[in-house]
Amino acid sequence: MVEPAVILPSDPLLPRRVDPHFAWELAALRAVGGEHALLDHDALLAGDVEAAVRRVPTGGGPLWYRGWMIPTARYGRLAEALAARGRPLLTGPVAYATAHELPGWYRTFAPLTPASIWLPGTGWDRRALAAAAAELGGSGPAVVKDYVKSRKHEWAEACYVPELADLDALERVASRFAELQGEFLAGGLVLRRFEPFVRAADGRTEEARVWWLDGEPVLVGPHPDSPAHRVSPDLSAVRPLVRALGCRFVTTDLARRADTASATCSDPGPGAGPEGGAARWRVVEVGDGQVSELPSGVDVEALFRALLKA
Numbered sequence: 001m002v003e004p005a006v007i008l009p010s011d012p013l014l015p016r017r018v019d020p021h022f023a024w025e026l027a028a029l030r031a032v033g034g035e036h037a038l039l040d041h042d043a044l045l046a047g048d049v050e051a052a053v054r055r056v057p058t059g060g061g062p063l064w065y066r067g068w069m070i071p072t073a074r075y076g077r078l079a080e081a082l083a084a085r086g087r088p089l090l091t092g093p094v095a096y097a098t099a100h101e102l103p104g105w106y107r108t109f110a111p112l113t114p115a116s117i118w119l120p121g122t123g124w125d126r127r128a129l130a131a132a133a134a135e136l137g138g139s140g141p142a143v144v145k146d147y148v149k150s151r152k153h154e155w156a157e158a159c160y161v162p163e164l165a166d167l168d169a170l171e172r173v174a175s176r177f178a179e180l181q182g183e184f185l186a187g188g189l190v191l192r193r194f195e196p197f198v199r200a201a202d203g204r205t206e207e208a209r210v211w212w213l214d215g216e217p218v219l220v221g222p223h224p225d226s227p228a229h230r231v232s233p234d235l236s237a238v239r240p241l242v243r244a245l246g247c248r249f250v251t252t253d254l255a256r257r258a259d260t261a262s263a264t265c266s267d268p269g270p271g272a273g274p275e276g277g278a279a280r281w282r283v284v285e286v287g288d289g290q291v292s293e294l295p296s297g298v299d300v301e302a303l304f305r306a307l308l309k310a
């Protein structure tokens with residue numbers, strides 16, 4: 001079997017070189033003996049898929065992608081163009097969309113993730129928002145995002161809804177979110193019940209990002225927003241859901257419920273102890289492993305070693 005190679009974005013200014021943001025990933029890939037190819041990400045986004053893959057040598061075996069997020073429709077075009085060059089992507093377009101967009105993974109992860117509902121496109125109105133809020137229980141705090149990203153840095157203005165019953169506030173936050181996302185809004189609007197997660201002193205949620213390959217955790221680290229956090233999540237409840245999703249290379253962002261007493265009393269789960277067991281760990285979001293940001297300081301060589309063997 002031909003060992004897979006990894007396709008990475010090229011530097012927009014120096015197209016024969018890797019994008020500086022991914023240079024440390026390429027260094028790790030090389031350190032474990034991996035081959036790479038370069039993708040012109042800007043050409044792909046501009047719709048010129050042939051130009052995007054021009055530098056990819058033909059017929060060298062399958063590819064993993066590591067790079068910037070790609071809208072699902074463009075990913076499909078990329079997959080076709082690479083397959084035509086004899087370089088199929090190991091994550092096909094269906095698997096990519098399943099892990100990358102919330103509606104793709106939500107049902108599988110529903111037992112472990114905040115209750116969510118989505119309104120496709122941008123054509124929703126106040127009545128649609130009211131119906132969505134009602135389906136989420138009609139009251140209590142919530143979070144808005146699109147199928148892929150939130151505006152967490154504009155938390156009060158475009159992310160957090162303190163009270164779902166306050167329809168004016170919901171409409172204000174959702175509209176501001178859509179306005180700020182503009183043409184980059186992915187898929188549609190997602191409304192999620194807010195859950196109290198454990199936060200660090202800086203106010204950020206303490207999240208672990210777990211990298212899964214063929215149903216096995218190959219790298220466990222902090223979320224890239226807080227690379228200094230050291231978290232060791234209980235994966236016993238997450239693993240079967242990752243396997244059920246059926247995508248080869250995914251990430252799960254995990255956080256602990258702050259209200260452990262109620263969370264663990266109703267369902268202690270195996271191994272629930274003073275540090276909390278499976279019942280405490282919640283899935284904040286799922287992602288495609290090819291486009292999830294890697295936190296600095298993790299053992300990225302181990303990740304590439306696993307990808308080259310897969």
Ligand SMILES: Nc1ncnc2c1ncn2[C@@H]1O[C@H](COP(=O)(O)OP(=O)(O)OP(=O)(O)O)[C@@H](O)[C@H]1O
Nearest residue numbers: 114143148149150151152192193194195205284285
């Ligand atoms: N349902 C929720 N309950 C509580 N906090 C939430 C919820 N959803 C999101 N958050 C908080 O908002 C942050 C951003 O949410 P999320 O991870 O869904 O968005 P994102 O923009 O895709 O982030 P990322 O940078 O991880 O890609 C989370 O890290 C978490 O702190």
Ligand SMILES: [Mg+2]
Nearest residue numbers: 223253284285
């Ligand atoms: Mg996140």
